[in-house]
Amino acid sequence: MSDSRQTRSALVIGGGIAGPVTAMALRQAGIEATVYEAYPHTAEGAGAGLSLAPNGLDALDAIGLGHLVRPLGKPMAGIVLQDWAGRRLGEFGNPPGVPPMQFLRRAELYRALYQEAERRGVRIEHGKRLVGVEEGADQVTALFADGTRTTADVLIGADGLRSTVRPLVDPAAPGPQYAGLISFGAELERVAVPGTEDRMNMSFGKRAFFGYQVFEDASAVWFVNLPHREPMTAAEVQRTPARQWLPRLREAFAEDGTPATRLIEATDPDQLIIVGPMENMPAVPTWSRGRLVLVGDAVHAPSSSSGQGASLAIESAIQLARCLRDLPHPQAFAAYEAERRPRVEKIIRATTRKNGAKAAGPVGRVLNAWALRVFSKLVKPAKMAWMFDYRIDWEARVTAAPSPSATGPVTRSAPSAAR
Numbered sequence: 219m220s221d222s223r224q225t226r227s228a229l230v231i232g233g234g235i236a237g238p239v240t241a242m243a244l245r246q247a248g249i250e251a252t253v254y255e256a257y258p259h260t261a262e263g264a265g266a267g268l269s270l271a272p273n274g275l276d277a278l279d280a281i282g283l284g285h286l287v288r289p290l291g292k293p294m295a296g297i298v299l300q301d302w303a304g305r306r307l308g309e310f311g312n313p314p315g316v317p318p319m320q321f322l323r324r325a326e327l328y329r330a331l332y333q334e335a336e337r338r339g340v341r342i343e344h345g346k347r348l349v350g351v352e353e354g355a356d357q358v359t360a361l362f363a364d365g366t367r368t369t370a371d372v373l374i375g376a377d378g379l380r381s382t383v384r385p386l387v388d389p390a391a392p393g394p395q396y397a398g399l400i401s402f403g404a405e406l407e408r409v410a411v412p413g414t415e416d417r418m419n420m421s422f423g424k425r426a427f428f429g430y431q432v433f434e435d436a437s438a439v440w441f442v443n444l445p446h447r448e449p450m451t452a453a454e455v456q457r458t459p460a461r462q463w464l465p466r467l468r469e470a471f472a473e474d475g476t477p478a479t480r481l482i483e484a485t486d487p488d489q490l491i492i493v494g495p496m497e498n499m500p501a502v503p504t505w506s507r508g509r510l511v512l513v514g515d516a517v518h519a520p521s522s523s524s525g526q527g528a529s530l531a532i533e534s535a536i537q538l539a540r541c542l543r544d545l546p547h548p549q550a551f552a553a554y555e556a557e558r559r560p561r562v563e564k565i566i567r568a569t570t571r572k573n574g575a576k577a578a579g580p581v582g583r584v585l586n587a588w589a590l591r592v593f594s595k596l597v598k599p600a601k602m603a604w605m606f607d608y609r610i611d612w613e614a615r616v617t618a619a620p621s622p623s624a625t626g627p628v629t630r631s632a633p634s635a636a637r
């Protein structure tokens with residue numbers, strides 16, 4: 219295939235959230251796509267909760283997936299910020315007219331995407347850890363750890379924060395940096411703590427950060443970001459069993475006036491989800507090279523407190539498929555990056571400050587509390603509407619990006635796109 223021809227086949231590396239969505243979108247675009255996942259089996263049951271923003275759900279509608287995912291979520295109409303004593307610092311509500319964020323279990327989202335991908339005829343192969351690529355003039359070959367190889371027109375790295383494809387695109391690409399926090403979570407069926415009226419309460423405790431939401435049916439979710447100076451890998455964090463972590467978590471909130479200790483005490487060791495170290499991902503300078511391109515957390519991972527990680531991954535997956543549908547791959551990759559980079563980097567800038575605040579020491583905490591009070595008064599929800607108000611018009615034709623000297627958005631997906 220020469221560079222001026224349309225793409226017919228794609229290898230999608232990584233079967234997390236972005237991988238199956240990319241493959242389904244490519245299939246809808248008439249491009250054959252197979253997903254290759256490193257894990258030997260599906261990740262059923264893995265992970266804790268994540269939020270899907272209205273923009274992520276709208277993006278799923280572009281490929282007919284929204285109706286499958288919407289019923290899985292519980293609404294999160296806003297975030298109430300509190301200090302260690304449970305005193306309210308401020309609230310970030312939903313912009314007027316914007317549907318609430320949805321809180322859902324990653325495992326349920328994952329299962330729904332897998333089942334639908336299967337139903338649509340997308341092949342997902344497990345036990346396929348990408349270790350290298352061979353690039354020819356006309357095609358690209360993926361090399362897997364099990365000694366097998368497979369070839370297609372393009373290779374898409376949907377392989378998450380610790381992407382193998384990212385350094386293959388650019389050996390100098392940055393990697394994730396430890397944010398000084400370890401994350402835990404749990405879901406409880408019934409708690410004796412007052413409901414939080416569809417809002418997630420987040421408190422900057424004396425020693426750690428605590429978030430919780432109690433739903434109408436008295437079920438609850440909570441999460442902790444525990445400061446930990448020494449970097450730890452996920453495996454190291456998980457080596458300490460839940461029954462040892464739980465007292466440490468309880469102890470971290472002993473001086474606080476929030477329901478943290480009560481919720482942690484109500485948690486059995488088998489309910490504790492040890493999520494692992496939190497990491498920040500710097501901006502990735504190069505998104506594609508030759509026949510390789512990146513999508514999802516592999517190329518843009520906002521802080522986990524942004525509530526936008528999965529949504530941006532979904533948006534990018536679908537926009538990449540549209541670009542490959544309408545343009546030969548070099549122009550498609552350029553149009554994709556020109557469409558996505560300004561939006562994702564703007565969202566990352568708007569949402570990254572939070573991790574620093576969570577890991578702060580005592581003086582930092584007082585300053586943060588003060589800054590958050592002022593910030594939440596100044597930032598009006600309507601000013602954040604641009605983040606949620608993003609529509610993908612699947613039918614609209616993508617045109618080639620202008621030369622780098624030109625400015626402004628390059629793909630016209632819809633009158634309301636990319637603000």
Ligand SMILES: Cc1cc2nc3c(=O)[nH]c(=O)nc-3n(C[C@H](O)[C@H](O)[C@H](O)COP(=O)(O)OP(=O)(O)OC[C@H]3O[C@@H](n4cnc5c(N)ncnc54)[C@H](O)[C@@H]3O)c2cc1C
Nearest residue numbers: 232234235236256265266268347348377378382514515528
């Ligand atoms: C098991 C798991 C649990 C998670 N739990 C949560 C959670 O509770 N809350 C939350 O907010 N986010 C969670 N995340 C992250 C979240 O899914 C992402 O931030 C977001 O949805 C973007 O998804 P992604 O597909 O880009 O990346 P991911 O969801 O991280 O998916 C990347 C996939 O690529 C695979 N992969 C990596 N390297 C290779 C390779 N060399 N070859 C082949 N495959 C490879 C990984 O095994 C993984 O399945 C979790 C991720 C994973 C993998």
